Amino acid sequence: MILTVTLNAALDITYQVPAMIGGTTHRVSEVAERAGGKGLNVARLLHALGEPVVATGLAGGTTGARIRSLLAAEGVPDSFVPVAAESRRTVTVADEEEATGFWEPGPLVTAAEWRAFVTRYTGLMKVAEVAVLAGSLPPGVPEDAYATLLGLARAAGVCTVLDADGPALRHGLAARPDLVKPNARELSHLQSHVLGRRVAVGSLAGAHDAVEAMRGLGAKDVVATLAGAGLIAFTRAGTWRAYLPSARKGNPTGAGDACVVALVSNRRRPWPERLVDAVALAAATVAQPVAGTVELLDWRRLRHAVRIEAW
Amino acid sequence: MILTVTLNAALDITYQVPAMIGGTTHRVSEVAERAGGKGLNVARLLHALGEPVVATGLAGGTTGARIRSLLAAEGVPDSFVPVAAESRRTVTVADEEEATGFWEPGPLVTAAEWRAFVTRYTGLMKVAEVAVLAGSLPPGVPEDAYATLLGLARAAGVCTVLDADGPALRHGLAARPDLVKPNARELSHLQSHVLGRRVAVGSLAGAHDAVEAMRGLGAKDVVATLAGAGLIAFTRAGTWRAYLPSARKGNPTGAGDACVVALVSNRRRPWPERLVDAVALAAATVAQPVAGTVELLDWRRLRHAVRIEAW
Numbered sequence: 140m141i142l143t144v145t146l147n148a149a150l151d152i153t154y155q156v157p158a159m160i161g162g163t164t165h166r167v168s169e170v171a172e173r174a175g176g177k178g179l180n181v182a183r184l185l186h187a188l189g190e191p192v193v194a195t196g197l198a199g200g201t202t203g204a205r206i207r208s209l210l211a212a213e214g215v216p217d218s219f220v221p222v223a224a225e226s227r228r229t230v231t232v233a234d235e236e237e238a239t240g241f242w243e244p245g246p247l248v249t250a251a252e253w254r255a256f257v258t259r260y261t262g263l264m265k266v267a268e269v270a271v272l273a274g275s276l277p278p279g280v281p282e283d284a285y286a287t288l289l290g291l292a293r294a295a296g297v298c299t300v301l302d303a304d305g306p307a308l309r310h311g312l313a314a315r316p317d318l319v320k321p322n323a324r325e326l327s328h329l330q331s332h333v334l335g336r337r338v339a340v341g342s343l344a345g346a347h348d349a350v351e352a353m354r355g356l357g358a359k360d361v362v363a364t365l366a367g368a369g370l371i372a373f374t375r376a377g378t379w380r381a382y383l384p385s386a387r388k389g390n391p392t393g394a395g396d397a398c399v400v401a402l403v404s405n406r407r408r409p410w411p412e413r414l415v416d417a418v419a420l421a422a423a424t425v426a427q428p429v430a431g432t433v434e435l436l437d438w439r440r441l442r443h444a445v446r447i448e449a450w
Numbered sequence: 451m452i453l454t455v456t457l458n459a460a461l462d463i464t465y466q467v468p469a470m471i472g473g474t475t476h477r478v479s480e481v482a483e484r485a486g487g488k489g490l491n492v493a494r495l496l497h498a499l500g501e502p503v504v505a506t507g508l509a510g511g512t513t514g515a516r517i518r519s520l521l522a523a524e525g526v527p528d529s530f531v532p533v534a535a536e537s538r539r540t541v542t543v544a545d546e547e548e549a550t551g552f553w554e555p556g557p558l559v560t561a562a563e564w565r566a567f568v569t570r571y572t573g574l575m576k577v578a579e580v581a582v583l584a585g586s587l588p589p590g591v592p593e594d595a596y597a598t599l600l601g602l603a604r605a606a607g608v609c610t611v612l613d614a615d616g617p618a619l620r621h622g623l624a625a626r627p628d629l630v631k632p633n634a635r636e637l638s639h640l641q642s643h644v645l646g647r648r649v650a651v652g653s654l655a656g657a658h659d660a661v662e663a664m665r666g667l668g669a670k671d672v673v674a675t676l677a678g679a680g681l682i683a684f685t686r687a688g689t690w691r692a693y694l695p696s697a698r699k700g701n702p703t704g705a706g707d708a709c710v711v712a713l714v715s716n717r718r719r720p721w722p723e724r725l726v727d728a729v730a731l732a733a734a735t736v737a738q739p740v741a742g743t744v745e746l747l748d749w750r751r752l753r754h755a756v757r758i759e760a761w
Contacts, residue, residue, distance in 0.1 A: 154541075154552050161470055164551035201519070205512040230465075230541055232552060240475035241465050241543060 141185055141403055142267040142297075144260070144288065145178030145196035147245040147277040148206050148219070150228045159234045174209045175229060177274035177302055180396040181403075184433065186215045190404055193218050195263060197256055197277065199246045200225030218263060220256045222248050227277075245277030253280055260288060264295035269403055272311070273302040273396070285311035298406070301358075302399055304328060312356040319358040320399050321350075323365050329353060343380070346371060347450075362402060362417065364395050369418050371450060374410055378450040381414040383441070387422050397424040397433065415445045452496055452714060453578040453608075455571070455599065456489030456507035458556040458588040459517050459530070461539045470545045485520045486540060488585035488613055491707040492714075495744065497526045501715055504529050506574060508567055508588065510557045511536030529574060531567045533559050538588075556588030564591055571599060575606035580714055583622070584613040584707070596622035609717070612669075613710055615639060623667040630669040631710050632661075634676050640664060654691070657682060658761075673713060673728065675706050680729050682761060685721055689761040692725040694752070698733050708735040708744065726756045 155169035174183070182194040194215055198206050199222035206226055210217045224246030232239045264270070270292045272285050281287070285307050292299045293315070301308070301316040304325045309332065312319065321329070326349035333352050343365070350361045350373050360374040369382025401417035419441035423433045466480035485494070493505040505526055509517050510533035517537055521528045535557030543550045575581070581603045583596050592598070596618050603610045604626070612619070612627040615636045620643065623630065632640070637660035644663050654676070661672045661684050671685040680693025712728035730752035734744045 152539075154554070156552070159472055159550075161472065161550050162548035164553060167552050167554050170554050201512045201516040204515075208512070228463075230552070237473035239470075239472050241467070241478050241541070242475060243465075243478050243481050 140191045140193055140267050141269045142263050143178040143182040143194050143271045145176040145274055146280055147176055147275045148179055148196050148198050148226055149175040150202050150206050151175030152228055153231045156234050159232050174206045177396055180393055181271050181273055181399050182215050184400040188404055197222050198226050202226040202228055220259050222246055222252045248277050248279035261291055264291055264297050267297050269298045271300045276307050282306045283310040286314035289314035289316050312358055315357045318360045321363050322395050326363055364398050372414050376410050379414055379447055380450045381418045381445055381447040383422055383444055387425050391425055393424050394421040397421045411447050415442055415447055418445045451578050452501055452503045452580045453574050454489040454493040454505050454582045456487040456585055457591055458487055458586045459490055459507050459509050459537055460486040461513050461517050462486030463539055464542045467545050470543050485517045488707055491704055492582050492584055492710050493526050495711045499715055508533050509537050510534055513537040513539055531570050533557055533563045559588050559590035572602055575602055575608050578608050580609045582611045587618050593617045594621040597625035600625035600627050623669055626668045629671045632674050633706050637674055675709050683725050687721050690725055690758055691761045692729045692756055692758040694733055694755055698736050702736055704735050705732040708732045722758050726753055726758055729756045
């Protein structure tokens with residue numbers, strides 16, 4: 140079983156409007172809701188692919204209840220731990236030109252709630268094969284939360300994947316996760332923190348340096364997603380770059396989560412196959428109008444278009 | 451007891467952001483939530499003034515549950531009838547310059563749910579002294595819903611106040627409500643429908659004609675709020691205009707609801723006193739930073755500034 144951890148679960152709300160004009164009132168023509176947060180995006184897609192998955196994390200209030208009922212409607216087994224405060228919402232307003240986002244802060248989690256989560260997670264470690272720790276930490280959860288959870292996974296012999304940013308990522312790296320999946324922005328944040336100055340990782344060479352720094356900090360394998368430039372992988376078995384020769388237009392939200400899904404789902408296959416599949420699944424996600432969905436035939440077809448090179 | 455009816459109750463969410471920029475993602479610094487919809491705004495303010503009030507209407511799903519828990523936290527007694535679909539949210543994004551609104555459509559109400567509401571309302575008519583019917587109708591509720599409810603109130607000897615727009619208002623007028631409280635936009639909609647063309651009611655004379663038309667359609671008394679121009683009242687006891695000599699800056703949301711509150715709360719006093727109080731309470735509401743709240747000392751002070759003239 141694959142366990143996904145979403146400590147700052149969200150209710151993702153998308154509004155369609157004909158044209159967004161600041162300072163006016165809009166009647167929303169269409170409302171879409173889904174359970175969100177990186178870990179839940181990963182859980183939903185793994186479940187859609189037929190992988191046995193359990194989603195845990197923290198959820199609170201009526202928004203938390205809505206998140207859990209949406210998961211239940213999709214058939215994703217949930218083992219969320221309740222918190223007293225309201226889980227956050229994200230609101231995305233989409234018109235024909237662009238998307239504008241509003242992200243609420245997360246719920247304030249108490250020390251007792253965090254301890255209750257650690258107890259639940261420790262129990263789940265007895266039945267999990269892989270633990271995917273993904274997304275931001277809500278207020279009140281300690282900065283080294285992922286380090287704690289990674290340590291518990293290692294003690295239980297559970298394979299770990301970390302997809303985080305900022306201090307949560309830095310603390311996590313020190314706990315030696317098996318696989319880390321940064322994107323260009325996260326690489327840049329980390330690199331600038333380590334070097335004490337802002338750096339650009341837009342170039343492949345820049346990204347290369349940042350990924351090497353990440354391994355120096357403790358990551359065993361690193362797969363970095365670089366949007367149009369595909370991904371680069373620095374693993375204990377070798378180093379690769381995989382990409383599509385022509386970039387695809389669409390909604391990039393969820394492409395990184397799709398990459399994690401492909402890497403976890405194919406975890407017993409050789410690295411080059413895993414990487415090709417990850418690029419294809421991310422690209423198939425980008426092509427879909429609704430963030431985080433995938434058309435499976437598109438995925439299959441795209442696999443043949445992905446190029447992979449030793450690096 | 452005053453009964454307020456809110457058939458399309460809302461969860462009003464306000465986001466504070468430093469500056470709203472289309473096409474970007476914003477971290478919301480502050481989230482405020484309140485139970486909304488015209489009828490609930492009226493109920494909350496009546497309750498704050500110490501009037502015995504019960505709020506009824508339709509509420510559904512986790513959003514409906516949140517609306518009811520916010521009402522409970524403020525101590526407003528609720529007798530809402532549940533519906534299966536999710537109640538609507540409104541999202542207002544406020545930065546230092548302006549406010550941008552997003553209004554979801556209401557829940558689809560089934561015929562059985564509407565019948566259940568009518569049954570509940572009929573029961574409440576035995577204990578109510580005044581029924582305030584205010585706001586939009588959700589999908590599935592018949593256009594003549596307010597006419598039905600006004601008929602049941604009259605049969606029970608309950609005094610009625612109608613604050614609506616469009617077809618709901620037109621059908622309602624035919625059922626002869628005791629008091630109707632339109633604003634300039636609602637007067638304009640009604641007038642253009644009756645005349646078959648678009649009309650401006652920006653002038654006092656134009657508003658006068660529209661209010662007379664409204665009485666011709668069935669309204670017994672009409673008090674129209676005209677923003678900066680105060681209000682005009684056409685009643686069975688006489689005709690008045692009441693206004694503040696200098697318009698007040700602020701947030702006009704909720705000023706119309708405050709006017710209804712003052713008229714209902716002072717229902718046993720002479721019309722001129724009711725009207726002065728209504729202008730003062732609406733102005734005190736406009737001066738508050740949070741929509742629909744009121745500073746009572748400000749209200750008291752403003753009463754002395756209101757001018758009233760026979761019309």
